[in-house]
Amino acid sequence: MAPGKNTLAPPWEAAALPARSHDSRHIYEALRKSEERYRELVEHANSIILRWDRDGIITFFNEYAQQFFGYTEAEILGRHVIGTIVPASESSGRDLRPLMEHICNHPEEHRYNVNENITRSGERVWVAWTNKLLTDERGNAIGVLSIGTDITKQRLLEEELRQAQKMQAIGELAGGIAHDFNNMIHGISGYAEVIQQLTTDPRISEYTTHILTTAHHAAELTRQLLTFARKGNYQLCDCNTHELIRDVCAMLERTIDRRIRVEQRLDASRPHVKGDAAQLKSALLNIGINAKDAMPNGGTLRFATSNIAIDRVTTIADFEIQPGQYLLINISDSGTGMPAEVRRRIFEPFFTTKESGRGAGLGLAAVHGTTHLHKGAIHCRSSEGEGSSFDLYLPITKDCAKHASSPARPAARGRRFRIMVVDDEAIVRSYSKTLFEMHGHRVVTFAGAEEAISYYRENFGNIDLVLLDMIMPGMDGQQLFAFLKQINPEIRAILSSGYSVDSKVQEILADGILDCIQKPFTYEKLQEKIDSLTAEGLLPG
Structure with a gap:
């Protein structure tokens, strides 16, 4: 056959053609599997992955993002980021509308950013984002690949x-x-x-x-x-919270608007707690009064109790409570409720939403302090138009037996004492000397520890009672009492404190001081304290 007429390819060419075809199929298959693995990885990753274009339009939304934000792929693709998963403004008021444009124009500043997002149901969530700018072959920005992690709980x-x-x-x-x-x-x-x-x-x-x-x-x-401030006067004993709640409810029913129905569901089988009955009653009453103010047109105020076991150290709001058995008191109302920014501040002293003259903003602050003093926790849930609910956790007592009170001993009035007053406030020293001497006592006063120690060293035999201020510059009441006790181990002293019975005062009581009296006190209260100590044989009769 003439050259050029042979239609068969040379053997090596015939062998090469199938090989090239086989390689192409192999490469194509490898690319297809690689793409499948990539798509599977992206779709099933436990991270929010989305892509949006230069105008902020969403072009890709992985499966996790759909579950997290509550949108299907068909519902979200083609829609703008702002108004769907990013609110126009954060709860703090920060305007988020320029955010997408700013990410495209200043990618270096937004490789990592945190902002508030919003789900389809309207829930506000916090997401930490890493952003990768996407560009065309000329280097122009065409969109952004964003990968997000939910940090709402951490926030x-x-x-x-x-x-x-x-x-x-x-x-x-x-x-x-x-x-x-x-x-x-x-x-x-x-x-x-x-x-x-x-x-x-x-x-x-x-x-x-x-x-x-x-x-x-x-x-x-x-x-x-x-x-x-957790420095209030409190005396812990076994008390029945059901009795306290009944007293509070009876008081509220007599004083609040009759259109408000007060209900009780006292289901706790163990209602006894170690607490100060007066402070607990005041805390419950404060919450009830706030609930009353939230129901100007009437409604329902409910007190409910139950027992709950906590098996590990637990954080509730800004309280940390230990494992054990707790009484849970729930106080709920059907009132106007509170927005989040108000709810976050309700326990701050002097914060109030009431009109001027209708409250000092200390009621719930005192509740907060009482809860801390009782080693419990309190948590408030409230939304505008949906009422408010307070959960108060208090550790229950292991032994609910009541302590019988000892009969009062007769007072021993008429005794005149030689009293030494140590207080850094001039007006307190002056008034104490004047008033005490008007009632027949002999009084010497000192402004500081050094002169008081010097005098007491020379004259302790002529002093029946020392009245010590707790908080003084240089040397406080605890340190001064220790010095005076070294001079006279039989010293008889009463501590006066503007802070009342806090942990430090309890230490001094254990050291041998007779008692504590809270400022401001009247002469009558001091005399009652002296009479009581005299009747108990702690002061000479």
Whole structure:
């Protein structure tokens, strides 16, 4: 055959053609499997993966993203990021509308960013995003690949930690203010008592009574501040919370709008807790009064109890409670409810949504402090238009037996004492000397520890009773008592404190101090304390 007429390919060419075809199929199959593995990885990854174009339109939304945000692929593709999974503004007020454009124009600043997102149901969530800018062959931005991780729980924990730190700082400030304020009230009420003792004019006596009443109301406010600061006066004993709740409900039924129905569901089989009955009743009453204010047109206020076991250390709001058996008291109302920004601040002192003159904003702050003092926890749930619910957790007692109170011993009035007063407040020293001496006692006063120690060393045999201030510069009441006790192991002393019976005072009571009296106190209260100690044989009769 003439050259060029042969239609068969050379043997090596015939062999090569099938080989090239086989390689192409192999490469295609490898690419297909690689793409399948990639798509499977992206679709089933436990991360939010989406792609959006230069205009913010979503072009890819993986399966996890669909489950997390609540949109199907058909519902979300082709829609703008803003208004679907990104709100126009965060709860803090930050405007998120320029965010997508800013990511495209400044990719280096947004390789990692955190922002608030929103699900289809309207729930606000927090997502940490890593963003990769997508470009064409010329390097122009055509979109962004975003991979997100849900950090909502972490964000809430951080917020609770910040709130706890803020509450602790506010508590320290409130405690300091209350202590100083108590010293001032002590002086005001003291001199009012002096005037009342000296005057025979009925008008002046009436005016001093008004001063004493106002001072008493001011002292009540500082007591609430001290309770919030966890430095309030409390005495723990076994108490039946069901009895307290019944008392509170009876009080509320007599005083609140009759259109509000007060209900009780006391199902706890073990209602006894180790607590201060007066403070617990005050806490329940405060919550009830706030619920009343949230139902101006009537509604339902419900108190319910149950027992609950907590098997590990648990954090509830900014409280940490230990494992054990707890009483759960739920107080709920059908009132107006609260927005989130109000709910977060309800336990802060002086925070109130009431009109001026209708509340000092200390009621729920005192509840917060009482809960801490009782080693419990409190949590509030509320939404606008859906009422509010408070869960109060209190550790129950292992032994619910009631302690029988010992019969009171007869008072021993009439005894005149030689008293040494040590207090850094001049007005307290001056009023104490004047008023005590008006009642027949002999009084010496000192502003600081050094001169008090010097005097006591030379004259302790002539001192029947030492009245010590707890908080003083240089050397506090605890340290001064220790010095004086070295001089005279038989020292008889009463501690006066604007902070009342806190843990430090309890230490001093264990060291041998006779008792503690909270400022501001009247002379009558001090005399009752002295009479009681005399009747018990702790002071000479």
